[in-house]
Amino acid sequence: MSTRQDKRIVKSQVKSTCDRTAAPNEISRRDFVQMLGAGLLIAVSAPVVSAQRGGRGGGGGRARSISARLHVGIDGTISVMTGKIEQGQGARAEITAAAAEELGVAASRLNLIMGDTSLVPDDGPTVGSMTTPLTIPPVRQAAAAARTLLIGLAAQKWGVDRAALQVSDGKITHAASNRTLTYADLARTEDLPKAFAQAAPADVTVRVVKDWKVLGTPLPRPNGRDLVTGAHRFPSDIIRPGMLYGKVLRAPAYGVKLISVDLAPAKAMKDVVVVQEGSFVGVAARTTLVAERAIEEIAKTAQWETSPQPSSTEIFGYLKRRAQNQPANPFADELAKAAKVLKATYNVAYIQHTPMETRSAVAEWADGKLTVWTGTQNPFGWHSQLVQAFGLATDAVRLLVPDFGGGFGGKSQGEVHVEAARLAKAAGKPVCVKWTRAEEFTWAYFRPAAVIEIEAGLDPKGVLTSWHFVNINAGSPGIETPYRAGRAQSRSVNTNSPLRQGSYRALASTGNNFARECFMDELAAAAGADPLEFRLAHLDNPRIRAVLEAATQRFDWKNRVERKSPTVGVGLACGTEKNSVVAACAEIALDEAGKMTVCRVCEAFECGKILNPVNLMSQVQGCIIMGMGAALREEMRFANGKILNASFGSYEVPRFDDVPELDIQLLDRPDMNAVGGGETPIIAIAPAIANAVYHATGKRVRALPIKVPV
Template sequence: MTAEMTGASRREILKTATASGLVLSFAVVGKGQAQTAGGAAQPINAYVRVAPDGIVTIVNKNPEIGQGIKTMLPMLIAEELDVSWDQVRIEQADNDPKAYGRQFAGGSMATPLHWEELRRVGAVARAMLVQAAATAWNCPAGECSTTPGVVVHASTGRKATYASLATQCANVSVPDPKTLPLKDPKDYKIIGRAIAQYDTPKIVTGQPLFGIDVRRPGMLYATYEKAPVFAAKVAGADLAAAQAVKGVRKAFVVAGDSNALQPAAGQIGAGLLPGVAVVADTWWAAKKGRDKLNVKWEDHPTSKQSSEGFAATARELAAGKPQRTPRNDGDVDAALKSAAKTVEASYSYPFLAHAPMEPQNCTAEWKDGKLEIWAPTQNPEPGRQLCAKTLGIKPEDITIHMTRCGGGFGRRLANDYMVEAAWIAREAGAPVKLVWTREDDMRHDIYRPAGFHFLRGGVDAQGNLVAFHDHFVSFGEGANFAPSAGMGPTEFPARFVPNCRIDVSVMPLGVPTGPLRAPGSNALAFVMQSFIDELAHAANADPLAFQIKLLGDKPVVGEAPAAYAAGRMVGVLKAVGEMSGWANRTKLPKGEGLGVACYYSHLGYFAEVAHVAVSPAGEVKVKKVWVAADVGRQIINPHGALNQVQGSVLDGLSEALHQQITIVGGAAQQSNFHDYPLMRINEACPVEVKFLKTDFPPTGLGEPALPPAIPALTNAIFAATGKRVRSLPITPEMLKA
């Protein structure tokens, strides 16, 4: 790769390695840019700056939502750059697709997308520093090596720090990243080390990091009232009463778009919905003004929808002919008739809210036809595009600063709060911070969709699963599912049962839905793994052994990208059985039980065992959960990895034990943590984790540990009580003796 230079004191080069999707930008900055305590820091590339005092600043490209990405991604760069971690400082990038490619947090994709790419970023920077030293010493670069932060020429004993070489990198041609060797894992000094999250000291000392902490000169505060029935239009509001409140500057109706719940291509969630904005000197004044609005809303068709109505419609659809059949292997009906034992069961799960600790918020500043935004977003570029389209401006006239997110779980993949703040700031003529109330956050979420499964299964006399049928009733229109409401034709145990049929019927939905941590999988695992446990008991089989037998002896079933590595799942099942003392489960006291479940999602293979105790009053106490995980050959940051797995398990248990959103009259009924409780610390159980290192590329950990936690819990409850949980959340009334 060659470098085209222009100018004497300021040079900019943009290089793209198209084969890897790697984008590197190189520059020597002018006065006043990129300052550190040691003076002006010289950029080696878009990700790396080296200061005269030896401090190396590494940029984190993706949003940090608590998953540890701000620490983990720079670790990859630092490893191949060969610097000491205590010399590293980390900065959060702004949204800049030209420099960093796609920037988002979701799908547990940070590791698989960046494992090689960002190591090569570090390798490129190291190679340029080595070349700069070799040029100065008039020797071949191949004769030079590095120790942390230093280039060494062994034969002459010459040494040069990265700090002394950084400015010379502007004159070095950028090597092709693909040609550079990467470290042997045995030589890792940073990858594989347990490193605390970079921002933890700032978080525990209350320093401003989050979107809700942003302050701008002359900033006003805003609230935004939307209809309880999703997407209903404003029929009238008492703007004068709101504006009479002390501190309120302005109140106005936003016509919005009643079709904004139908996301455009590339978008998730809603656009600018109709509502009423109140802008004030303080947020409390804006809230008091909003309370005086007395908004009247137009009628909307969604007002006829309810959770009870959805359940009734699902039963009607299940009793009739399915609308489509995505999978039909063998002859299910004949296999059920000839089976030694059959089981029929109906399963359901509710809508769920994301409930992040930090409510949705955004600060926006409109000036001279351009927009500047500070937002806790998981998906900044679609937010930029949404704001540009809605405000009728060019995307390049919008700057987005990514703040740390106080939780995301998929909610902040949608950018409705961003476009609301942008619109209000333009109307207000001043910087505006929009902050949703907790009630706004709960009642205007992009919900995990509810769903209904009507199942039949059969086992033969040898205990083999020979027939499986699911009539899945969900939401959508025609052949399309509502967002995150679908199920694919390869959902396990499909492909492992000779006679397997998956039928689908859908009903219309006016409630906004979208991804929640482990989208789809967080619900489907509960259904499939609970029903497989039912079938194991029908076969008088050990549930763990039944799963291993079902997986069979083929290492991999199916073709990429839908391949299922059955051998990897067998490995984690055997491991979790050993960890939990599964073989001794019958020796537990009365009212206690172990349950097992496994699930593949987000490229990770997980098996989990839960130990529960259930009181005669139906109260559930989770005593411990064991997790065996296979996410490939390398755990980048064991500290962060453990946090993610343990957090995912507790998140899943919280969903199962407490959480549901019910729809009545087209509106969400729950409004805050009093009626949408999350797991408290006194309910949290120990979670023991074991990572099986296998010869596969490393994959993500933000989501795949959650899905099997729920059926492991419900299967353990059955083992303890003999009562089968087929709907969520779990209540004491279900389990009373």
């Protein structure tokens, strides 16, 4: 192959990962490596990460011993590959910055390939704030190894000491002899690939924080221009030649089974493909409208077997009655000695993620191989599901994840990829399945509802002597109290959720922190203490203390809490999760009808060393406002298994007119490792608002969403 040809191929391969015109399955990982043979390939051993947090998967590389991580093209293009995906949380900028930092090049020089199972290493699902602590390190390690090797090669070529060389923006310079070599020059050397196809040494040195030039500085979304021009192809924007639009028959409610269906009316429609495989019934047609009509024709004939299902009005009793192994409070002795004993139950409603882009997938079959474009937080998991569903070889399936329109934990599981592939197989043409908003509201999964029971005792001095906390249904994240409490036990117990449920931004720590922080306010009142003083008196964690002090100082808590008004209230809350810490103060106003407005929020957040301040600010702002939705209004209503508010008209998420005055402090800790920042900032806002309602009304809030007591 001539250099000219190589250059063309390299460019086309790199582009193809996000270009909708790319032919499916035209590149396998092996092809990719072979095609890029004239370039430089660095393979790095990814650390083996055990499954964490209840089997939610690792964040920095599975047990694959060798993974190709980055590539230097002979045209100077540098590609970095990751199994992480971009859903708006900022991984694209952050991983790009990490690689650029260690390679010694500008971030704009890098092309980050994300979530394409044929090209990238499996970095685990994009969940649990794990990209920053578990994927950034191996990316930096690989990039640093590449830089070290490149310098070594230049030194060897020139016969000089590597210490005499300097690197700047992808150019290696030997000042004494005034010679330079670019990374691209080195990539053009024919014997390089073999020389460099080796594991990165585990002890490679990465740049220390004080030397950072890219990391730690604001890096905007690298493909931001494509977002503002409409050029970016989200998964639901992928168009393939001859593509059809698919629809799938949905049950009218939870707990309903399909008995029979008559496909004839739909089959009689022109150019409509109809598929039934067991309980799966779907159609594909040349337009969305025809597909909708066809599935409606089928739905009219469907016979369903129903079973009694609970309703949202009775859900908390339903969950509690079915709770398994509810632990009794083991601290009866402490409670008997306590000066005061408090007990309260908090309820948290099911809510929906409602990402702006509903679930979608485009599937295409060619020569027995399957290519799927979809929006998922779990590319390799969904890839495996396709392999299993269709009995294919692993390398016969390629799953691509274009940057997609929001997930918030809601796109870790799903079936849209399998639905599209089934329809495409039957149709013999590519098929796009895009869920409607009503489908998303009903059949995507929900943040679990919770019943949380807490009991605690205080001694005569207002010191916590025992703490017993039980979460029914929602799970254990964030369940351990950060407060000193004599004896403490916190447990999560399972029950039978009547609705589909799964991960949601910060998981159960939202509900657990809501209940704990509201109850801490109740305890403070019982102890006759200020909520801030009561917390500080029981708080050893210096990081939580620091954010709590930062937020309350900015809010002027000590003066504000003294001013009592039935129409204005202030509240605070703090917490820790995923090794980051947060505190929030909120001011609310109540009108005569009891309608609440959140006027001002001061939040302080700390997640170690800040990698990208502009993105972290977006994440914190987004968390606060998203958290206000669950605090103020969001709850799934359902009756006998049927979702009643599957629309943005009846399920009201935050809008522009909800946005309060926001005063956010991001505390930077250059002395600490960076951890994720996309989840924990959500956990303090709901309890801060609830405590503000108490401050104004004197009545406790014990449920989300908050109903202002009248």
